[in-house]
Amino acid sequence: MKKIDRTKLTLGIAAPVLAIVAALLITSVIILATGKDPLHAYAVMVDFGSKSDSQVWIINKAVPYYLSALAVAIGFRMNLFNIGVDGQYRIAAFFAAVVGGALTLPGFLQIPLIIIVAMLVGSVWAGIAGVLKTTRGVSEVITTIMLNSIAAAVIGYFLQEGRLAVKDGNLFHTPDLPASSHFFTIPTQPDPLDGFLVVAAVVGVAYWFVLGRTRFGFDLRTVGRSESAAQAGGVSVKRMVITSMLLSGAAAGLIGMPTLLGVSYNYGTDFPVGIGFTGIAIALLGRNHPLGMAAGALLWGFLERTGTQLEFEDYEQEIVGVMQGVIVLCVVIAYEVVRRYGLRIQQRKVGEELAAQARKTDKAEVSA
Amino acid sequence: MRRVTKIAAAGIASAALACSLTACGESSTEAAGKDKGVGLAFDVGGRDDHSFNEAAARGTDKAVKELGVKSKLMTAKNGETEADREQRLTSLAEAGFNPVIGVGFNYGNSVNKVAKKFPKTTFAVVDSASTAKNVYGINFSENEGSYLAGVAAALKTKTKKVGFIGGVNNALIQKFQAGFEQGVKDTDPKVKVTSQYLYANDDKGFNDPAAAKGKAKGMLDDGKDVIYTAAGQSGAGSIEMVAAKKGAWAIGVDSDQYAQPGLAKYKDHILTSVVKNVDVAVYDVIKSVEDGKPLHGTVHLTLKQDGVSLATSGGYIDDLKGELDAAKKRIVDGKVKVAENPAK
Numbered sequence: 001m002k003k004i005d006r007t008k009l010t011l012g013i014a015a016p017v018l019a020i021v022a023a024l025l026i027t028s029v030i031i032l033a034t035g036k037d038p039l040h041a042y043a044v045m046v047d048f049g050s051k052s053d054s055q056v057w058i059i060n061k062a063v064p065y066y067l068s069a070l071a072v073a074i075g076f077r078m079n080l081f082n083i084g085v086d087g088q089y090r091i092a093a094f095f096a097a098v099v100g101g102a103l104t105l106p107g108f109l110q111i112p113l114i115i116i117v118a119m120l121v122g123s124v125w126a127g128i129a130g131v132l133k134t135t136r137g138v139s140e141v142i143t144t145i146m147l148n149s150i151a152a153a154v155i156g157y158f159l160q161e162g163r164l165a166v167k168d169g170n171l172f173h174t175p176d177l178p179a180s181s182h183f184f185t186i187p188t189q190p191d192p193l194d195g196f197l198v199v200a201a202v203v204g205v206a207y208w209f210v211l212g213r214t215r216f217g218f219d220l221r222t223v224g225r226s227e228s229a230a231q232a233g234g235v236s237v238k239r240m241v242i243t244s245m246l247l248s249g250a251a252a253g254l255i256g257m258p259t260l261l262g263v264s265y266n267y268g269t270d271f272p273v274g275i276g277f278t279g280i281a282i283a284l285l286g287r288n289h290p291l292g293m294a295a296g297a298l299l300w301g302f303l304e305r306t307g308t309q310l311e312f313e314d315y316e317q318e319i320v321g322v323m324q325g326v327i328v329l330c331v332v333i334a335y336e337v338v339r340r341y342g343l344r345i346q347q348r349k350v351g352e353e354l355a356a357q358a359r360k361t362d363k364a365e366v367s368a
Numbered sequence: 369m370r371r372v373t374k375i376a377a378a379g380i381a382s383a384a385l386a387c388s389l390t391a392c393g394e395s396s397t398e399a400a401g402k403d404k405g406v407g408l409a410f411d412v413g414g415r416d417d418h419s420f421n422e423a424a425a426r427g428t429d430k431a432v433k434e435l436g437v438k439s440k441l442m443t444a445k446n447g448e449t450e451a452d453r454e455q456r457l458t459s460l461a462e463a464g465f466n467p468v469i470g471v472g473f474n475y476g477n478s479v480n481k482v483a484k485k486f487p488k489t490t491f492a493v494v495d496s497a498s499t500a501k502n503v504y505g506i507n508f509s510e511n512e513g514s515y516l517a518g519v520a521a522a523l524k525t526k527t528k529k530v531g532f533i534g535g536v537n538n539a540l541i542q543k544f545q546a547g548f549e550q551g552v553k554d555t556d557p558k559v560k561v562t563s564q565y566l567y568a569n570d571d572k573g574f575n576d577p578a579a580a581k582g583k584a585k586g587m588l589d590d591g592k593d594v595i596y597t598a599a600g601q602s603g604a605g606s607i608e609m610v611a612a613k614k615g616a617w618a619i620g621v622d623s624d625q626y627a628q629p630g631l632a633k634y635k636d637h638i639l640t641s642v643v644k645n646v647d648v649a650v651y652d653v654i655k656s657v658e659d660g661k662p663l664h665g666t667v668h669l670t671l672k673q674d675g676v677s678l679a680t681s682g683g684y685i686d687d688l689k690g691e692l693d694a695a696k697k698r699i700v701d702g703k704v705k706v707a708e709n710p711a712k
Contacts, residue, residue: 061451156537156568161709169497170473170507170540263450269538269569270474274447304452308459311442321445 011342019334023327030322036315044313045306053190058301060194064255064272065297067200068279070207071251073288075140077211078224078244084129084144085252086276087151092122092249093256094155094174097267098164100260101175110181111261118253118260125151126249127242134238140245148276159269173268183261196258203251208290220244252276281328287335300324405438406431406654407465409456411472413575414443417601418630420574420622420646424471424494427650435658440465444474446572453478461486467504467657469650470494473540474571479503490662492653494646495540497666504656505666506649510540511547511706512699513642513676514596517619518551519695520640520678521594522559523688524617529560531587533580533606535573535599537565544598544621544642546710551695554704562592563710566599577605584609588616594639597621604631611637617684622646624679641679645669672700 028038048054068085075082096118103110129143158164165172185192211217222230223240231237255275256267264271282300286293307320408428415425421443428439440463442456453470457478460468467490470479476496483491483500491503498505521530532548534541545563552561564583567573580602584595588609596619597606603621610618611634618634620641625631631638649669656663669675678685678692685692698704 057451057455061449152568152570159569160537161539167539169476170495170538171476172539259449269536270450270477271569272447272449273570305455308442308455312440312459312463317443317445 007342007345011338015335015338016331018338019327019331022334023323023330026326026330027319027323030326031315031319034316034319040313041310041315041319044309045302048309049302049306054305056188056191056193058298058305059197060258061301061304062294062297063194063196063200063258064275065278065282065300066294067203067251067255067258068275069282069286069293069297070203070279070290071248071255072276072279072283073286073293074207074211074244074248074251076224076283076288078220078240080241080244080248081141082126082129082144082245082248082252083141083280084126084147084151084276085248085255085279086274087144087148088122088125088249088252089255089276090271090273091125091151091155092118092120092253093260093271094159094267095121096253096256097174097177097260098158100177100181101266104178104180107180107182110178111183114177114181114261115254115257118257119250120253122251122253123246123249126245126252130242130245133245134241155267159267165268168268171268171270173264173266173270175266177261177265181261182265183258185262194258194262196262199254199257203254204290204294207251216243255279281324284328285331287331299327404440404464404466406440407457407460407463407468408439408441408650409453409460409468409470409475410441410443411474411574411600412444412446412571413601415441416630417575417604418623418625418628419603419620420600420644421471422628423623423644423646424469424650426623427647428469428654430647430651431654431658435655437654437658444472446575448474450478454482457482457491458485461489461491466490467492467653467662469653470496471646471650473538476505490653490657490664492650492663494649498664502662502664504653504663506646506653507666507668508644508646508675509543509668509670509706510598510642510644510676511543511550511708512671513644513678514544514547514598515551515554515699515704515706516671516678516692516695517596517640517642518548518553518561519555519692520685520688521548521596521617521619522552522555523691524639524685525559525592525594526615527591527593528556528558529562529590529592530594531584531592531596532561532563533583533587533595533597533599533603534563534565535580535602536567536569536571538569541565541598542710543708544596546707548596549710550707555691555695562587562590566602574600574602576602577608579605581605581609588613593617594619596642598642607631607634607638610634620679624681626679626681635682638682638684640682640685643677643679645675645677649675671696 031038031041071085096114099117100114129140132138132143133140159172161167165174184195219235220240223237227237282293282296285296303320303323311317406428410421413421415421431437432439453475457468470493473495475493479491479493480499480503483503494506496505532545534545549561552559566579580599584606587595594617595610597603598621607618610616617639618637619639622644624643625641626635626638653663
């Protein structure tokens with residue numbers, strides 16, 4: 001018994017270590033190929049990334065990434081590929097900004113209201129894909145990716161002067177939120193930390209608890225492993241599909257909130273896009289695990305923060321993008337390799353045990 | 369229940385740890401360098417977009433050559449956040465670059481915000497206003513230049529159908545559209561203008577030549593024979609498509625695209641370009657810093673001040689000189705007011 005645990009543990013550590021080593025090696029080769037010194041690049045990154053303002057920047061940047069990864073992971077755990085997180089968070093943030101900009105309530109009412117609107121809009125948008133999948137059997141990959149374009153078009157239509165936006169220089173944006181709707185920050189030096197960090201942590205714990213510790217989470221994971229088995233076990237697969245799409249969309253609705261409530265205070269033509277796709281990469285990187293994804297989000301923030309600094313040392317700007325790609329690939333491949341290796345060990349062990357048993361019975365027969 | 373409290377405690381502890389970690393340690397701002405020259409932060413597409421960014425780069429190159437300053441050019445990625453832009457500008461200012469110039473309206477907020485942290489550095493932003501003391505906001509009357517392009521298009525079209533392709537449907541690009549449509553209409557009301565955008569609200573519209581190529585193909589197939597594209601780097605795709613069709617004309621934007629080496633293959637189809645003199649403005653601000661009298665405030669460079677103009681290289685619009693000069697005079701004299709918002 002103890003022995004099995006040890007192999008399990010070794011394999012568990014082997015995968016991330018293998019991924020990191022492989023990613024470092026490949027990136028080093030690429031940097032060498034551009035004629036630069038990879039070790040110096042890593043030194044610059046570590047040095048700059050550990051500065052106090054860099055730490056704040058990285059954490060603030062990681063918050064929406066983490067929320068995005070959680071939204072994607074809810075679907076992943078059930079074998080649902082929600083590529084539409086990008087559209088979901090954008091349309092959610094847009095309508096939340098419209099509602100928030102139109103009202104002036106005290107903050108303790110308005111902030112929750114804005115967040116709830118965002119979560120509702122996000123889940124409605126994701127729910128469309130869920131309903132289409134369960135009633136018409138349309139793949140959620142297709143519908144969510146199309147809903148991304150539709151979301152962009154809807155926002156594009158309303159984000160014009162005279163509709164739901166105001167013109168400010170060369171930008172269109174929704175009316176500014178009142179000062180009461182500004183989210184709190186955690187005062188640190190030299191820049192404050194985004195208070196939404198707390199929300200992200202709470203959502204992370206909720207994700208872990210609901211998926212790992214409740215009947216619902218068990219059902220969800222069962223459906224992800226095998227739909228027919230789940231059905232046989234009395235789980236309504238259709239209901240699970242819709243519920244998890246709604247949950248995924250609600251989580252997606254939170255992604256834009258740190259920006260809306262803490263940085264821009266409006267939804268404008270300069271609102272960040274693409275965080276939903278970053279979330280897919282981070283969910284893969286973090287293996288859908290709440291802590292793994294937190295590490296992944298921070299790593300992403302770190303790479304983006306230090307990438308700019310690399311440019312000052314005359315490294316190519318694209319190096320960071322290459323690193324991110326290499327890391328995701330290495331993680332996915334390393335885990336698969338380790339999983340197969342583990343499987344082989346297990347098979348061999350079972351085979352040996354069976355053979356030993358067979359020998360024993362043979363002997364018994366001979367002696368009989 | 370105990371498990372949950374344990375987790376909560378662990379969460380709070382790690383959050384506290386993160387906070388205390390961030391509170392200590394040296395800040396990167398404390399290790400600032402000294403005067404390094406010009407720091408230029410581009411919008412997506414980068415310096416070789418043959419259009420908008422390249423105009424800014426030309427101004428910088430001129431300053432490097434004539435004033436002997438050094439320069440550092442950086443480029444935005446797609447899908448950036450305010451934090452990314454602020455970091456890029458902060459890094460440039462910290463490293464000792466002066467002036468620091470944000471090229472593109474996306475830098476509007478971040479330049480003004482970062483400038484407050486570096487009161488001794490001069491900042492400039494193209495296509496946006498200045499709200500800080502040490503920021504020079506450079507704006508152009510794109511609508512007036514585009515009006516002239518509309519006049520030229522209306523006079524050149526044989527099919528009586530012309531097209532406008534915008535990169536992103538935002539307030540800035542709508543100025544191009546509004547001017548172009550008005551110019552066409554005022555010149556020949558029978559000519560039909562179709563205006564389309566590559567993206568509703570994604571700055572990918574400025575570096576997606578394939579999308580512009582597709583849009584242009586649709587317009588050409590529909591019989592439009594003059595296509596004006598205001599989409600930064602994407603414009604190259606549209607020009608390439610137009611060049612493949614005999615008798616069709618492309619109108620370039622921001623730089624004189626006829627003279628762009630990267631587009632030389634297609635230049636006999638580039639009717640003219642609506643030139644935005646970003647290069648002049650960028651050079652001026654660099655020079656003002658070198659001279660110790662840094663520019664600040666918001667400036668609007670109109671047709672009257674030659675902030676925008678119609679390129680004549682290639683000589684394809686020489687036959688329209690009379691009409692174009694008359695149209696220009698009407699705008700300069702204030703007889704024609706060119707709208708900034710497209711008519712609905």
